[in-house]
Structure formats: structure tokens, C-alpha cells
Amino acid sequence: MKFCMVLEFFTPHYNGGGERRYYELTKRLVECGHQVDVLTMRVKDAPDHETINGVNIHRLGPVIENPPIRSKSDFIKYFKCVISWIRTHNYSIIDAQAYSPLLSGLVASKVTKTPIIATIYDTSCNSQDQWIQFSRLASIAEKTLTKLPYDKILTISDATYNSLVNDFGVSESKLKMLYIGVDIKGIDKVKAEPKGENHILFVGRLVPHKHVDHLLEVVNNIKDKIPDIKLTIVGKGVEKDNLVEYIKEHNLEDHVEFMCDLENDELTYQMKIANMLVLPSTREGFGMVLSEANACHTPTVAYASGGVVEVVEDGVSGYLIEPENKEQLQEKILYILKNKDVECELSQKGRMHVEAKFDWDSIVNDYIKLAYEIINNKK
Template identity: 40%
Template structure:
């Protein structure tokens, strides 16, 4: 698996998917290497975690800056040298900047290529980047994506054969979640988890709290995360005198996050842009339904009116109505909880996802040997 950066402790989409999928592949007897750039917080050239070999090659990527052309070119050169010296049965590429080069090298080595595409950049100012991605994506032997929206874009805008595309969600480790115990739910507790940036619209939640505290005097919004909007959000809380109804928590461990999700009555995500929906999947596994603005990644995870509610983006009034409806109707809440957990068990567990991945990879390897 090739990425631009990899941290085994990160719970962000691409990193989390690679970590969990590779770990499960190793458990089933497969050898997995993860290739990435070096990073400031971890420059170890080689380490083994859960049986997965992690190799960091090429330049060191600084956390404080976006990847620059010089760094990309050096990393690409390192990938080319690496792939010439190592034989693989299959190559999984998640590094868009280097995808066209690794695709060409893999063709020379006769290894089939799986390209994992989480999201497409359709910014017209990046014409060259779009062209490179379009060329490289069409060269993949198989394209994996996590949502139907991206699949449609691949077909309609990138002219990828739909038969080459497979949907593969990012799973949830149910065993790890079930190990964390929480004896009860706080029915007045609403949870937000994520970075505190403008497009996350946490201020919408604060507006809603200002209204709902009049009819739900014990309501509590817990905000887990940090970011550039934090100071502004704290000012809103002070100005509206809702300190008793809002709590900020900067950072939590993964176990504490699971506990907080189990304790909460609802997870609310008012973001207009969510790529993966991992948080909602995790909440579902914790028997906690999600109410969210309908965005690309999240709508693949929430089944409207079954496992939670999807709301038209920026519609604060409707978001407030859905939150109040669930808080005031215990039967509705119990049904949503039960269905949310069942949905994850049937669709987003890593065992089934791993077997599906193996099936796809095996077919590609067998075809390449014909």
C-alpha cells in the first residue's frame, strides 16, 4: 500500500483504513508492506506493527505545510527505486500525487494495481492535477471508493468504466468498541466530534442550544476537538450565557472517545463536507444515532429515518427540529439506536470488508497470470 503519509495512531480516513485493512490481511496469512514518506513525528525507516511492515522512504514531510512539488518529485523517485527492487503481487495506491508514476512502474513489473480513491478534486484551477489524476485513475486495474457519489464522478467526469469500480466502506472494529463499558446513556447529552473549522458549522449547534435550553433545560452539548474556530466558538458561548450547556474537550484517547459516544444520546455533525463518515459509523456501533447535514461521505453511512437523520445543508431550523424530535421521543431514539448498530454489524464490519478486498485482489492476481 502506497500513501504520502502514514501514522498508525491516526484515526483519520485513509490512515485508519490502511491500518485496519492491513492488520486484518496479515491475520489471514497475507504479507503487507505500507510505503510512505518520512514525517517529523516519526522518521523510523522501518517498523513492524501487528505484523505489517511499514517503510518510510524519500524526503521528510513537515506537518505544518502542504506537500510541495519538490517533496513530491523526491518521493516519486524513491517509490520508483523501491518498486524496481521489490516484487509485489498487488499494489494498492492511495497517493494521488505519485499515482501516475507508480502505475507505470507497476505495469512494467506486471503487478495489478488497485487505486483507492476517497475523493476527487474538481477545482477548475487545478487543470494539470485533474488531467494527471484522470490519466492515472483510468490505468488502474481496479478502483475502490467509499461512496456512491465519488463512483458517479469517476464514471461521468473521469470516464472510468463502471465495471472497474467497487464500493468498499471503511469499517468499524466492533470488538474494540464493545470492550469499552458505559452503563447508561445521558438522554440530555449531544456530542460533536471533529476539527473546529468554519465548514464544520459548530456555530449552528450553539445557535440550536440557545433555543433548546428553553424547552430542554438540562441539555448539554459536548464538543470534542480543536481548531482555528475554537476561540470564536467560546466567545459565542460566553456572549449567549450558555456555559452550563456547552463543554469543550480538546483531545481524548480512542477509548475515551468511544466512552463519550456511548454516553451521548446523539451525535450531531453539521459539516457541509465529510469524506468518510467514520465518526457516524463509530457512533452507530455505540448505539448512538447521528443527525447530520447531507454531505457526500456522511449520506453513505446514515440511512435517513432508519439509523439517524439527514438534513439539508445549512438548514439550521430543520436540524434543530430533528434534534428536538429525537430528544422528546424515547421510542424513536431506541429504534434508531437498534437499527444503527444492526446496520454497522451487517455492512461495516472489518471481517467482511477484508474478505471482499481479498476477493477483488485475488481475481486481479489470477488474471495477471493468464
């Protein structure tokens, strides 16, 4: 088969959970003998065409200076470029990622009579902090785009699956759920020092719904009890300036460090040396960093939102917290930091949980079967 993946950005120039999922999926599709083209927006200082692990990356349309920030005109130009590209290339199937690529992918699908999978990671909760840009327009677009006539909608958690059915009226016959896998072999190849003490890690975009500010409040509250507390924040985004301002106002410079644009091995190293990974997010389709942390023998603490409840086994691989309950968040973080035996037990059981539930090989095999079924049904 020849796959066309449509998404706005791709690794290594943007490393969101969705982008990293496509990276892991597409390289395995190539290993299985399939051809893969990825169509993304152009990014400053990135080549228009390159091949990564056998995957052909084609960057089209406007040049984006600071992903993921883009203008309405950027969306329109990219939309036109995607349709033009697919019209002049032959593909077995198109896979378009939510949300803006869905429309261009669908139009191209109809024009070329190519079957299409719509990949939707999560849905909004109609809250102002759930969108990075154009929140009112994005909310309207979500309601429209979820109802378009794709051949299949692929979700990555039961939570998103159920939301599409119950909140957006999507027929279950149109839906398929496949989890995001974990590259356990790749993780195990990365060597790291033994874990230190009192080291917390956050990995993700610095956007409002990730609530990194809640984590900073916790660090500020416990720094007198644990003077050597350290928080490493891996990511970038629109909230960084606000976070830096909070750090300065509360004299947290010695307790917090920022990192960004880490390669996969560098990110794995940070997960391995941390005592826990914390994700205080109120919108997550899955929470890929949580399963990866567990694979690194690192416990997790997260708000119980969306697909997170399917990744973290509460009290086994980590702890689930009532969303926005900062007191409970602080309580569980302190509990792990003060009880090394608890940290060790969560570490061991978390690794076992990932091995049993999130194997990439079986997930990719199911994805290939799904693609064949869709193509055959289209004939």
C-alpha cells in the same frame, strides 16, 4: 500476497477516516496470512520504521511537523521516495490512496510491472471549501488522476462510484465498490458509563467542508433552552482557531470541549457516552464515524452528502439533513435531545443496521478476491 499500501499518513499519528480504514484493512490482511508494507510520509517524533499488528510501517521522505499540512516540495520528495522504495522491493500488488499517492504509485507500478489498485474515497463538488490546501491545483489534479490507467479503481460508496462515472467519465469496467467495515467486536470490548443527558459529539478533521461552525451555531442557539448542553469535538485541523474564536465570542466555553489524538478505545468510549453524533459535512465519501457511532448504540445526524446517504438510514439509524440547512439540523438535534424514546429507538435500529451492512470480515474477503483477480488478469 505481499501488499504495498501507499498513503501520506497512517494511524496513530493521523486518524482520518481513510487512515483508519487502512489500519482496519491491513491488520486483517495480516491475520489472513498476507504481508503488508505501508509507505507514508515521515512525521515529527514518529520512528521511520515500526510494526503495528504485524503491519510494517515505513515512513519516507520529508518530516511533516503538523499533519496533514504539507508543502509542494514535500509532495515531490515523497513522490521520489515512494518510487525508489517500490523499485527496490518486490510486491504482489500496490494499493495507493487518493490523491497525491496515486501518481507515485502508478509510476512505480509501470516501472516494476506490479498491478495497482487506486483507492478513491470521494470526489469534489468544485467548491472552494472542499480542499484543505492548494484548492485550484487539487481540483485540476483530481480531474487528471481519476483518468490514469490503474488496473482497478476501488471506491467506498455508490455515491463516489456514480460520480466517477458521471462527472469524471471513468468506465464502470474499471471500478469496484466495497464499503468500509466496522470493528464491532472491538467496539463491544470497550466499557462505558451509561449515557448522560444533552451530550453531542463531533468526530472528524477540523476543515471547512466539515462545517463544525454550523454545529457551534446550533449549540449557541439552543443553550438557553438546554442550559447543560455539551458538545465534544474530537479532531484537529486548520479550522480550529476559527472555531475557538467563535466559542469565545459567544461565551460557549462551558458548553464545548476539544479532544484530539484519541486511541481507538478512547474514541469508542466517547461515542458510547454521547446522546448523538453529528456530522454536518458537505463532502463525505462514506462517513466512517457514523457507522461506528451506530455500532455504539448512538444515533446520528448528518448532512445528506456523498456516501453518507448509504450509511445513515433516515429515520431508522439517525436523520439525514439537506446540506447546509442549519435550521433543519437544529430541529433534528433538539428532537432527539427532547425525546429519550426516539433516541433509544434510533440507537437499537442503528446497531442492527450496522451489523447487517458493514461486516469487516466479508469486506476483507471481497478485497482479497479483488486483489487475486487483478493479479491473475495481469499475467
